[in-house]
Amino acid sequence: MKAVSPLVWTIVGAGTVLACSVTQPSAELVDARQAYLRAMESPAAQHEQDELLAAKQALQKAEEAYEGDPGSRSEKHLAYLAERRAQMAEQRGLTTAAEQDQMKTKAEYDALEKQMRKQTEQRLEKSREALGRTTSALAAVQAQLGQAGGKNAELEEKKRQLLAEKENLEKSLAVKGTELEAEREARIKAEKTAAAALASLDKFAQVKADDDETIITLNGSVLFETGKSKLLPAAEERLRAVARALKQQKNRTIQIAGHTDSRGATQMNEKLSLDRAKSVREFLVSHGVKPGMIEAVGRGEAQPVAENGTAEGRANNRRVEIIVRKGT
Amino acid sequence: MHRLWSATCLLASCGLFSCAATVNPAQQSAQSQAAVRGAVEAGAEHNPQAALHLKMARDQIQQAEQFIAAEENEAALTALQRAEIDAELAVSIARKVRVEQDAALMRSKIAELRTEATVEGAVQ
Known part of the structure; x- marks a missing residue:
């Protein structure tokens, strides 16, 4: 108590001159209140209720110090700590929100990748079907040729065309089947290393x-x-x-x-x-x-x-x- | 009213005086410096906002050393407590920044996949 008295006298003395200013909260307390309100409106309200509670308790301590002894060092100090506590709750709330965002984005990425792979498979399937159609057309032409005794020039020409088409389709299928997959895998790998390399720089x-x-x-x-x-x-x-x-x-x-x-x-x-x-x-x-x-x-x-x-x-x-x- | 007053006295004397008996500046100093090291490890130096609080923490530790030298233990403790909480805040900010960066990277990868999907689709 002895040590508090000079402080009390100072306040009483100041109070007679500037009655209002004594009851004004310190800038630190004003900041702490604002920081707490901001934290309440941030994702912390949803994700970090414990942190928010700690911030609230810290602010209450500062408010009590203000009520008991306005303008004291204790009020300012406790308000400073309360402001930081509230800022921390806000940051941690934002972190949790960002983590969830990242998980969602990761899921989206995986889904997109899967979808692209499916599309590739569908395209391969279409090529295979086209090949099947060409092959049966070719068989039909050969059968007709056999009936005509191998002397129909028109049918011979058609056969040549179908054979060339078949060859092309087979070639493109082989390309699609191997290169496309290999390319995609190489790209994904390169992308991963490049992104990781840039990210690692944040050290x-x-x-x-x-x-x-x-x-x-x-x-x-x-x-x-x-x-x-x-x-x-x-x-x-x-x-x-x-x-x-x-x-x-x-x-x-x-x-x-x-x-x-x-x-x-x-x-x-x-x-x-x-x-x-x-x-x-x-x-x-x-x-x-x-x-x-x-x-x-x-x-x-x-x-x-x-x-x-x-x-x-x-x-x-x-x-x-x-x-x-x-x-x- | 009486209760409030006595609570205030208790609080004021605890905040300013009696806690010195329980936590001494040397202990608090070690704690604050550990928090600063934690902030550096979390990468607080590389983000302006985190770096600002890291600097505040370091400045207040320096200030506390002057108070200790002048045997002003109360002022030293106050500064050291502030340093500790500023360093902790720097850690929180640095962690948030890291997670946000990870999410941004993932989004840019998605954008890349999308572009590729359109290009391949157009070729088909």
């Missing part, structure tokens, strides 16, 4: 995969010294992993885009970002990525992804993006 970099492009973002601070465009030794391991993944991509174009923060002259930043992109390109080319499929561009400070007003934001803006797109 080193931020990877964002879209329907037709994948963006790998490498933080500038791990690649280069401030103001320099020569690669740091620590960057090489990351870039080697990137090169390994890129080598497996077929029919893709790769763009290396350098970005800087907003400090320094615009032109300097443009040059620096281009030089850095070129350094990365050179490294990747020297590690086996085909030079024809990869280009370097400098974007300077024009495309920030975060606030340039804070050190954290600036660090995120200094980056190199590797954009892998479909097509030639």
Whole structure:
């Protein structure tokens, strides 16, 4: 109690001057309430009820501290913890939702694959039927020829045609039966390795995969010294992993885009970002990525992804993006 | 009213003072640092949102070290608890990002299969 009294006196003192401000909840408590409401409206409400309950209890503690001793350090601290707890519930809810989405997508993929295989089988069946029809037509013509004593030129011509047709159908059936399946299997395998290779990069970099492009973002601070465009030794391991993944991509174009923060002259930043992109390109080319499929561009400070007003934001803006797109 | 007041006193003194007796800054520091390592392992450094909370966690651990040096144990504990929860949040975000990326990859594979199906269909 002894230790609380100075705090109480401060509040009473402040209260006589600014009666309202004392009863206002702290910014932390306001944030915590908002975070909790957001979490309640997120997928957490459906998937993470335990987490949500923990968030609610944390918020209640903060509210109690506010009621008992508004503006206290205890209120602010408990509100800070409550806000994080609510954010965590929200994130975990989103994770569970994404996991379910992924399972659904996987099922869709499997179904589609099965459907495609069935279609291939149907096409094979049709070809077989066509072959059967041609074969019986051929037999009929041969029978007629036998009756005509082998002297009918028209029938001879028809026989030749049917024989050629039969040969073609047999050939195409053989092609369909073997190559098509083999091709499909090879494609599925290649696709799997390529996708896995790109995905595995998220140990080193931020990877964002879209329907037709994948963006790998490498933080500038791990690649280069401030103001320099020569690669740091620590960057090489990351870039080697990137090169390994890129080598497996077929029919893709790769763009290396350098970005800087907003400090320094615009032109300097443009040059620096281009030089850095070129350094990365050179490294990747020297590690086996085909030079024809990869280009370097400098974007300077024009495309920030975060606030340039804070050190954290600036660090995120200094980056190199590797954009892998479909097509030639 | 009386009950509320005594509860408040208990809460205030627990939040600010008496808990120091049960959890000391050294223990909490180990816990917070473990949470930071967990966040790094989960890949929090590679997503801006997760990286932000990881940075907050690291900053608050650093701040706590200064408080410890100045023997301000209460302030140190507060900072360390905040660091721990920020690191935990960074883990949650990093995990979510990973799962979302997996789902996006799967969707792009479906799109590829669809394109192929149309092309083959057209040939037929």
